[in-house]
Amino acid sequence: MAGVWLLLSLFAFGSAEAGKLLVIPSDGSHWLGMKPIVEELGRRGNQVVVVVPEASLSMGPSEYTTTLTYPVNYTKAELEANLADQLNTILSIDISTDLAKFQSFIISLDILQTFILRNAEGLLFNKDLMKKLQDYNFDAILTDPFEPIGAIAGEYLSIPAIYMQINLPCGVDTLASQCPVPASYAPQPFTHFTDHMNLWQRSVNLVRALLKPMACRRLFTLADEIASRVLQRKTSIVEIMSRAALWFMRFDFAFEFPRPLMPNMVMIGGMATKKPKSLSQELEEFVNGSGEHGFVVFTLGSLVPQLPEAKAREIFEAFRQIPQRVLWRYTGPVPENAPKNVKLMKWLPQNDILGHPKVKAFITHGGSHGIYEGICNGVPMVMLPLFGDQGDNVQRLVSRGVAETLSIYDLTSEKLLVALRKVINDKSYKEKMTELSAIHRDRPIEPLDLAVFWTEFVMRHKGAAHLRPAAHELNWIQYHSLDVIGFLILILVTVIFVTVKSCMFCFRKCFKKTQKKKKE
C-alpha cells in the first residue's frame, strides 16, 4: 500500500551504498579540525582517501581511511624552522592601531599567497597522482580552502566540493557563497572589531567589505594562474569556490556574532571537543596542590611552544605573584629562579585539564580549538592573540565578558597579573562563561554527526543544488539592484519631465488666452 513511501524511504535514508570521498586537508591545527569527520566517515563505511604531502607538521595517517602521499621539495625540519622565523617576526609587530592592522592585513595577503601554494607542484602537476584520483571516481571532495589546491583538484575532477571554512583574510567564504555580511554590524575578518562599532569602525569595516574582491584577487593571484593552467580555461579561486556544494562553518553562535547565513552553510563549531578524561596521578596531585585557589592553564597552541626570553621572564614574574598553581606548555629556556608554583610541560592534555573542577583560568592565544575547549568546559580566559584570525576570535569572547585580552607585543608582568586577577576574582567572568558553555552544549544534534550527515548527503545526491541561491547567476550590478535603481530613476525623471512639460504647455496656452483677452 504505502509502497511508494517505502521506496522513497530507501532512496532518501538508506545510505546502504557507501560513498567515495576525496579529502585534501591543510596542515597544523587545520588537519586536527578535519580529522574527526574524516575518521567518522570512514568508520561508517565510506571509502575515504586522504591526500597529504610527504612532509608536514601534523598530517599523517588517520583511522578507517586510505592515505596517499606525494613528494614535496621541503622537509618537516625546514617547515618548523620557517614557522619559528615567522613567529618571531609576528611577535615583534605592534598592531594596536587601525593603520597597523591594515598593514598587517596586506602583509598577511602577501605572505599567504605563496605559502598556500607550496604543495601545488607536488599535487596538481603530479600526473600519476591526478590520474589515480580520477580513476577512483569520487562522489565528493572535502577540502580546506586555506590551501586552494584542494579546490582546484576538486574542480579538475568535476566532483561536488565541501569546504571547511577557515578565516582567510580576504573573506573568501562569504564572498564565494554570496552570503550577505552587513557592514554595519558584522565585522570583516582581520579588523578585530566587535558587532558594536562606532562610526569610524563602521567606515573601516565598509571599506574592508568593498575591498574583499580585490583582497581575494591579491591573495589568489598565483593560485588563479595555477587554476587556469590546470583547468585550461581562464578562471579564479573565488569562481571555483562559488560552486561549493557546502561550507562547514567552524563556529556556532555561542562564539560568533549573530549574522546571516546561507542555506549551504552548516555550523560545526566545537565539533572536535571531546568529553574530558581523568588526569594522570602526577598532574592530579599538582593541580590540587594550591587547594581552594585552584590552578591556571597556559598554552599558545601547537605551533608556539616557546617565547622570546624577555617575554617569558615577564610571564614567570606574574605567575610568581599569584596563589594559583600554573600548568604551562613551554619548551623554552627557564630562568634560574623560576617560581615553584609553575609546572612546565612539553605537551598538555589540554581538554582534560580544562575539564578539571579546580581550573580557574585559561591563558590562550585564541586558536579555534582551545577556544571551544575553554567554552565547553566553562573556563574564563586571558587571551594573547598572535596571528591570523586569533585577533578576531579574542574580540568575540572579550565582548561577551568571559575573557580579557592582552597584546603579546607589549606584555608585562603587571598587565598579565591585572588581567589574571580580574578573570579569577571577578565572579562575573565565571558566571557568564558557565552560561555560554550551557548554551554552546545545548544543541539538537552533535556537530560531528551533522558534518558526517551533510557529507554523506552530498555524496548521495551528487551535490546540494537545492541550496544554491540564484544570486550566483547575477553580476555585481544586478545583485545590488543598481540597474533596477537606474531604471526606476529613469522612469521617475521621465514622469517628472513629461508632467512639467505638460503643465508648462497648459500654462502657456491659458496665459496666451488671458493675454489675448486683455488685448481685446
Add this chain to the structure above:
Amino acid sequence: MAGVWLLLSLFAFGSAEAGKLLVIPSDGSHWLGMKPIVEELGRRGNQVVVVVPEASLSMGPSEYTTTLTYPVNYTKAELEANLADQLNTILSIDISTDLAKFQSFIISLDILQTFILRNAEGLLFNKDLMKKLQDYNFDAILTDPFEPIGAIAGEYLSIPAIYMQINLPCGVDTLASQCPVPASYAPQPFTHFTDHMNLWQRSVNLVRALLKPMACRRLFTLADEIASRVLQRKTSIVEIMSRAALWFMRFDFAFEFPRPLMPNMVMIGGMATKKPKSLSQELEEFVNGSGEHGFVVFTLGSLVPQLPEAKAREIFEAFRQIPQRVLWRYTGPVPENAPKNVKLMKWLPQNDILGHPKVKAFITHGGSHGIYEGICNGVPMVMLPLFGDQGDNVQRLVSRGVAETLSIYDLTSEKLLVALRKVINDKSYKEKMTELSAIHRDRPIEPLDLAVFWTEFVMRHKGAAHLRPAAHELNWIQYHSLDVIGFLILILVTVIFVTVKSCMFCFRKCFKKTQKKKKE
C-alpha cells in the same frame, strides 16, 4: 574529576525540570500546523496551556495540554458564512497582471487588518483571563503572528516569544528579524515571482521590498493602537516581533528558493506530514479501478469544500475525458450526468491517498500542508492557487518542473485537461518530483523534534539572546551604512578640495615667479 563537565551537562541537557508554555494559536490550517508541536511538548512533560476563542473553525482541545477558552462575539456558523462570502469574492477576481496583483496585495492588507484582531477584545481586554495567564508564570509563548494578539499578550507577560512564521503580505517575519532579502533574487511575498526575475520584475520586487515597512504599518494600524493601549506605551507590532527569541520557518529548501536566513530562524517545513496509512477497503477498490492508469486526487483545502456551479461543471467535463479515476473532496451540487470515474467525498484522508502507489497527480490550491504531503509522497501537481501565499507557493513548485498552475478565475475544462495530461504523461514531472521528495526527506533530524528542542531551549535559557543580531540596535540609516557613506564622501571631497587648492596655490606661486622673471 570531570565534575564540572557533569554539572554543565546537567545544566545543558537535563530538561528534568519541565517548562511552562503558553500557546496562542490562529485558526484554520494554522492551528493544524501548530498542533503537533504543542501536543509533543505536552507529551514530553511540559505544562502547555493553549488559549483559544470559544468559537472557531478548527481550534479545540489537544492532547497532553490544558485548553483555556474565552468568549467572542461571533459563532462558528457566522465564521463559516463569512468565509464562504469572502471566497466567492476572491474567486471572481482576475490577478493575472502585475497591477491587479498589487491591488489584491493592498486589498489583502485592508481585509486582514480587522480580521486578525477579531479576538483582541475577548483575549487582551479580558482582565480575568490575563490575570490568570500572569499567575501561570510561563517560561515562554509560542504563537502565530497571523493574529498579533499572541505577540501582544507575550509582550504584556514579559516572556520570550517564539513565532510560527506565516506569509503575511507585508513580510513581517523578515522585517522584524532583520533578515536580508536581496531584492535581486529573493521574491517578496504576494508577488508570485520566482528567484529568476527580469528587469521589470526585479524593479517591482525592489519597490515591494522598500514598501515593506509601510505595508506593515498599514496592516497593523489597528493592532499597533491596541498594542500601545495594552502595554501603555507607544509601540508597534513590528517592534514587538523584533524581540522574537525564535522564528519557526514553515519551509525547507526543497520548497523555498535558497536565500539567507538569520540565526534565530529554525526551518520546520513538512513538520506535520506523517507516514501514510493503508486506505479503507472501499477507497482501495476505487483507486485500483482504472488499473495501470492510476488515479488523481483533487482537494482545495479545508476552507473550500465547494465551487461555483459553472466552475464545477468545467472540472467535471475535464475529468470525463481522462482514463484515470478521480477522488475529489467536494460538497457542492453535482450535475446529472456526472462522469462515472469521479468519486466525490466530504473528507479525504489526503496524506494516505497521496502515499498510494497508483496516484498520478494531485490537484491542489497550493496550501502549505498539501504541498508538503505532495512533496513527501513524490506526487506531481496541478495547482489552482486561491488566495494568500498560495500564488507564491505555486511558483516555487512550477519553477522546479514538478507542477503546472492554472488560474481558477478563467479555468476551463480544456485548460485543466492539458495541464493534467502534461503532468501525468510527461515523465519529467514525476522524475523531478521523486528527486525533490528524496531531498526533502533526507534530513539529519525530524522537523518536529527540532521545533520541540528549540521551544524547550527557549524555556530552559529564558530566551535565545545569543542568536539576536546587533542589527536591532541600529536605525535604518545606520543599518544601511548611509551615514558611513556620507562620512566617506565627506572625507573624499575634503581630500580632493585640499589637494586641488594646494596644487592651485603652488601653481600660482610658480606662475607668479615665472611672470616676475619674465618682467625682470
